[in-house]
Amino acid sequence: MSRKLVTGLLLLCAAAAAESPTAVAIVNAKIVRVSGPPIAKGTLVVRNGLIEAVGENVSVPADAWVVAGEGLTVYPGLIDPLSTVGLGSAAPAAATTAGRGGRGAAQATPTQAAPSAAAPTERARGPEDRPATTSWVLAADELQPNDRRIDTVRSAGFTTTATFPNRGIFAGQGSLIDLVSGEKGGDMVVVPSLGQYISLSRGGGFGGGGGGGFPGALMGVIAYIRQIYLDAAHYQLVKDAYAKDPRGMERPAYDRALEGVIASKRILFPANRLVEMDRMLRFAAELKQPVVLYGGREAYRPEAVEVLKKAGAPVLISMRWPEAPRDANPDDVDSMRVLEQREKAPGAPALLGKAGVRFALYTDGLEQPRDIQRAVKKAIDAGLSRDEALRALTLSPAEIYGVADRLGSIDKGKIANLVITKGEIFDDRTTIQMIFVDGKTYTPAADATGGGRGAATNEPGENQ
Amino acid sequence: MTKLLLAALAALAPLCAETIVIQNANVMTVTKGTFKGSVVIKDGKIIEAGEKVTVPEGATKIDASNQYVIPGIIDCHSHIAVDGGVNEGSVSVSSMVNIRDVLNPEDIAIYRALAGGVTTANILHGSANPIGGCTLPIKLRWGKDAEGLVFEGATPGIKFALGENPKRAGNPQGGRGAGTAVQARYPATRMGVEDVIREAFNEAKAYKAEWDAYDAKVARGEHGLIPPRVDLKLQALKEVLEGKRFVHAHCYRSDEILMLLRVADDYGFKIRTLQHVLEGYKVANEIAAHGAGASTFSDWWSYKVEAFDAIPYNTALMAKRGIIVSVNSDDAELMRHLNTEAAKAMKYGGLTENEALALVTINPAKQLGIENRVGSIETGKDADLVIYDKPPLSDYAKVQKVLIDGKVYFDRDNEVSGRAAKQAEKQKLIDKEKQSQPGRGGRGGRGGQGGQAQ
Numbered sequence: 001m002s003r004k005l006v007t008g009l010l011l012l013c014a015a016a017a018a019e020s021p022t023a024v025a026i027v028n029a030k031i032v033r034v035s036g037p038p039i040a041k042g043t044l045v046v047r048n049g050l051i052e053a054v055g056e057n058v059s060v061p062a063d064a065w066v067v068a069g070e071g072l073t074v075y076p077g078l079i080d081p082l083s084t085v086g087l088g089s090a091a092p093a094a095a096t097t098a099g100r101g102g103r104g105a106a107q108a109t110p111t112q113a114a115p116s117a118a119a120p121t122e123r124a125r126g127p128e129d130r131p132a133t134t135s136w137v138l139a140a141d142e143l144q145p146n147d148r149r150i151d152t153v154r155s156a157g158f159t160t161t162a163t164f165p166n167r168g169i170f171a172g173q174g175s176l177i178d179l180v181s182g183e184k185g186g187d188m189v190v191v192p193s194l195g196q197y198i199s200l201s202r203g204g205g206f207g208g209g210g211g212g213g214f215p216g217a218l219m220g221v222i223a224y225i226r227q228i229y230l231d232a233a234h235y236q237l238v239k240d241a242y243a244k245d246p247r248g249m250e251r252p253a254y255d256r257a258l259e260g261v262i263a264s265k266r267i268l269f270p271a272n273r274l275v276e277m278d279r280m281l282r283f284a285a286e287l288k289q290p291v292v293l294y295g296g297r298e299a300y301r302p303e304a305v306e307v308l309k310k311a312g313a314p315v316l317i318s319m320r321w322p323e324a325p326r327d328a329n330p331d332d333v334d335s336m337r338v339l340e341q342r343e344k345a346p347g348a349p350a351l352l353g354k355a356g357v358r359f360a361l362y363t364d365g366l367e368q369p370r371d372i373q374r375a376v377k378k379a380i381d382a383g384l385s386r387d388e389a390l391r392a393l394t395l396s397p398a399e400i401y402g403v404a405d406r407l408g409s410i411d412k413g414k415i416a417n418l419v420i421t422k423g424e425i426f427d428d429r430t431t432i433q434m435i436f437v438d439g440k441t442y443t444p445a446a447d448a449t450g451g452g453r454g455a456a457t458n459e460p461g462e463n464q
Numbered sequence: 465m466t467k468l469l470l471a472a473l474a475a476l477a478p479l480c481a482e483t484i485v486i487q488n489a490n491v492m493t494v495t496k497g498t499f500k501g502s503v504v505i506k507d508g509k510i511i512e513a514g515e516k517v518t519v520p521e522g523a524t525k526i527d528a529s530n531q532y533v534i535p536g537i538i539d540c541h542s543h544i545a546v547d548g549g550v551n552e553g554s555v556s557v558s559s560m561v562n563i564r565d566v567l568n569p570e571d572i573a574i575y576r577a578l579a580g581g582v583t584t585a586n587i588l589h590g591s592a593n594p595i596g597g598c599t600l601p602i603k604l605r606w607g608k609d610a611e612g613l614v615f616e617g618a619t620p621g622i623k624f625a626l627g628e629n630p631k632r633a634g635n636p637q638g639g640r641g642a643g644t645a646v647q648a649r650y651p652a653t654r655m656g657v658e659d660v661i662r663e664a665f666n667e668a669k670a671y672k673a674e675w676d677a678y679d680a681k682v683a684r685g686e687h688g689l690i691p692p693r694v695d696l697k698l699q700a701l702k703e704v705l706e707g708k709r710f711v712h713a714h715c716y717r718s719d720e721i722l723m724l725l726r727v728a729d730d731y732g733f734k735i736r737t738l739q740h741v742l743e744g745y746k747v748a749n750e751i752a753a754h755g756a757g758a759s760t761f762s763d764w765w766s767y768k769v770e771a772f773d774a775i776p777y778n779t780a781l782m783a784k785r786g787i788i789v790s791v792n793s794d795d796a797e798l799m800r801h802l803n804t805e806a807a808k809a810m811k812y813g814g815l816t817e818n819e820a821l822a823l824v825t826i827n828p829a830k831q832l833g834i835e836n837r838v839g840s841i842e843t844g845k846d847a848d849l850v851i852y853d854k855p856p857l858s859d860y861a862k863v864q865k866v867l868i869d870g871k872v873y874f875d876r877d878n879e880v881s882g883r884a885a886k887q888a889e890k891q892k893l894i895d896k897e898k899q900s901q902p903g904r905g906g907r908g909g910r911g912g913q914g915g916q917a918q
Binding site: 124127200213214221222224230231237241273275303307324337339342 | 546547548549550551552553554555558560561562563565566568569570589597609610611690691693694695696697886889890893894896897
């Protein structure tokens with residue numbers, strides 16, 4: 001009987017994903033709440049897109065569809081804290097810290113970014129030309145609900161992404177979105193502005209060549225960012241004075257680049273190497289901006305853990321662990337540092353957890369469930385517990401973005417974003433049975449578990 | 465075993481001990497003569513140097529019998545330890561950028577320069593622009609973080625450049641390469657270089673006036689004022705006008721050297737050092753009159769047209785006209801044997817041993833305004849010292865130990881004895897990776913049909 005019910009529901013999902021019943025009760029399932037100890041056998045009620053009740057002794061409402069949960073486990077939906085999903089066929093948010101040339105650069109450049117996020121074509125002559133800046137662009141305004149990647153990553157268990165424009169130095173403001181299908185973009189948005197995505201690459205070549213204009217070198221990019229924040233502070237002063245009493249005062253010119261920066265409540269800075277973490281944390285402190293670092297390739301180094309701990313800043317660790325290039329000349333021997341990165345990078349999450357550094361994992365463009373499962377397994381093999389791994393993809397990102405009151409765990413009143421599996425999540429034989437996003441039910445896309453084109457982005461270890 | 469233990473002790477001891485005595489050494493102080501004796505170090509400073517010294521109780525002793533101690537070498541022109549490019553070449557005036565923002569304390573060139581006896585280096589922006597980026601001297605404290613490298617209290621600098629580099633001669637980005645699709649960047653001639661510098665200082669003077677007026681109002685107690693906008697580009701030039709930032713100017717030809725000295729006089733600032741300055745011997749009197757230092761190559765020339773008129777006597781000729789002269793590297797490799805670069809001035813120009821040594825110690829210290837801290841072995845100065853096994857100006861001299869602030873940052877014995885262990889550690893990682901890689905001699909897999917596992 002119950003098995004039939006489940007099957008019936010799954011068929012229903014497949015037929016009309018958006019038309020979910022008003023209430024669903026998952027009974028007799030293992031519920032991994034993340035915010036507290038797991039419930040071995042419990043009931044979870046979803047209504048109006050929210051978790052109405054969860055516990056061992058919860059009564060099933062009369063109007064609820066019942067899902068028999070025997071043999072199933074319910075997890076909070078996974079959150080990808082740095083993504084471009086929802087912005088069309090953009091490239092993944094790679095932690096480009098000091099520019100990348102050649103092949104990598106070509107791949108890192110999306111063919112179709114958000115329309116307004118295109119870098120200015122005029123050769124910039126200085127900071128006043130606001131080069132590679134689209135700080136005012138808000139991911140929430142540019143969402144493409146038909147982005148096919150929504151279905152792909154949802155099939156891997158992701159119900160929420162922090163989606164950022166990622167072209168240019170001040171790329172724009174990210175938004176937290178729930179991965180519902182076929183809706184208006186606005187229906188996906190959980191938080192419109194999470195903060196400003198800053199990269200240290202203007203998207204072209206480095207070294208002052210190529211006719212790319214200012215800035216050409218890393219120190220130019222840093223000087224530009226510093227000038228922007230100085231200008232923003234001055235702009236605010238002048239605007240405030242003018243608002244107070246405009247009589248006799250020259251009207252301050254409207255500057256959308258500065259408006260975008262002022263509207264951003266935190267900044268995301270790239271940092272892979274220890275030197276970069278130290279540099280960018282000091283820079284963020286100088287700018288007096290709350291910062292989240294992304295990349296974290298050398299976060300396994302004791303000095304890096306120390307630096308992160310001291311700064312108290314959270315770090316997003318890329319799950320695209322560094323690997324030896326496939327087609328490398330076998331006679332070439334990498335440096336000790338590079339060898340060490342490949343050996344130890346997946347150990348970073350465990351070490352950060354032990355040291356009490358706030359961190360979360362981001363997929364960095366991995367989309368297929370199999371690739372994500374493998375990447376998480378590497379961190380688990382390197383010492384991260386399963387619970388910590390799950391937390392790093394659910395409650396931790398929610399906390400970093402200040403939305404743990406509505407997402408990241410299975411608690412009464414939170415948004416009903418759930419993943420229901422047969423088997424333990426991140427196990428290679430586990431299959432995802434059902435996904436809830438905003439209480440709407442989905443089944444994994446048929447082709448998502450097998451093959452796929454996989455990750456096709458930058459080689460790790462290239463940025464230097 | 466004993467040797468290993470000793471090496472370990474030697475590495476460990478300076479870290480714990482506050483007092484070190486280097487004994488039985490040939491001490492070449494540069495400013496206070498040469499003698500056979502000892503140098504006593506406490507809390508990172510030299511507290512005594514002489515033939516007979518009082519050895520404090522519990523001091524760590526370094527026996528330097530038959531060895532030579534000199535002050536740490538100072539390189540007045542280097543580009544090591546910089547991340548993401550040394551040129552912000554996109555604009556003619558790039559004074560808004562700062563080398564300090566992009567220091568890379570893990571650049572292996574730092575350690576290699578240490579092994580060549582260098583303890584302080586003036587890290588300069590490149591020479592792509594008439595007015596380049598902000599610069600600073602660093603100490604080569606290998607193992608510290610970026611801020612740990614900074615020569616605390618030293619006056620920061622700024623790079624200027626004249627001649628072929630800033631006018632982009634032969635560079636496809638501009639100048640004569642204007643026929644390419646790439647937009648040319650002004651200036652394209654030496655006249656233009658002068659114009660760019662003058663225009664920038666016209667702007668800087670106006671900027672300074674604006675800020676001075678504001679500061680005066682604040683000093684008078686006026687409230688509720690909106691300060692002028694901070695412009696990083698002009699801020700650096702304002703500091704030059706105020707004497708708070710030293711100008712290090714890349715130059716070759718005598719005509720452009722005179723041009724720059726006149727521009728500086730017109731605008732009321734000083735050129736602290738002329739860098740390269742290969743034709744300096746032609747205008748040595750004018751350089752001396754301005755008070756500029758000269759930091760040059762020993763015998764490196766003819767790599768471009770403006771470097772054709774160089775002579776190896778340049779160093780000695782300028783020194784004899786009363787210019788403070790140093791010999792620099794501008795290069796991570798050359799940086800490792802600046803002692804022999806200095807020695808060439810003895811052959812060409814007949815400088816004494818002491819005068820030659822001064823070219824890479826006290827003279828660059830004076831040029832950088834840090835001679836009260838480093839550059840010679842004197843009581844009260846930083847214990848930045850190099851121990852050589854042979855006379856330091858000899859080709860056969862090898863650096864044995866390098867101390868900065870009284871700490872050993874390079875030890876030849878440790879370096880050599882530690883190599884096997886480092887190699888073994890690396891081999892372990894290589895082997896482990898081969899094991900786990902499918903298709904490379906491991907369990908087969910996707911790359912398997914590739915054949916030989918080598």
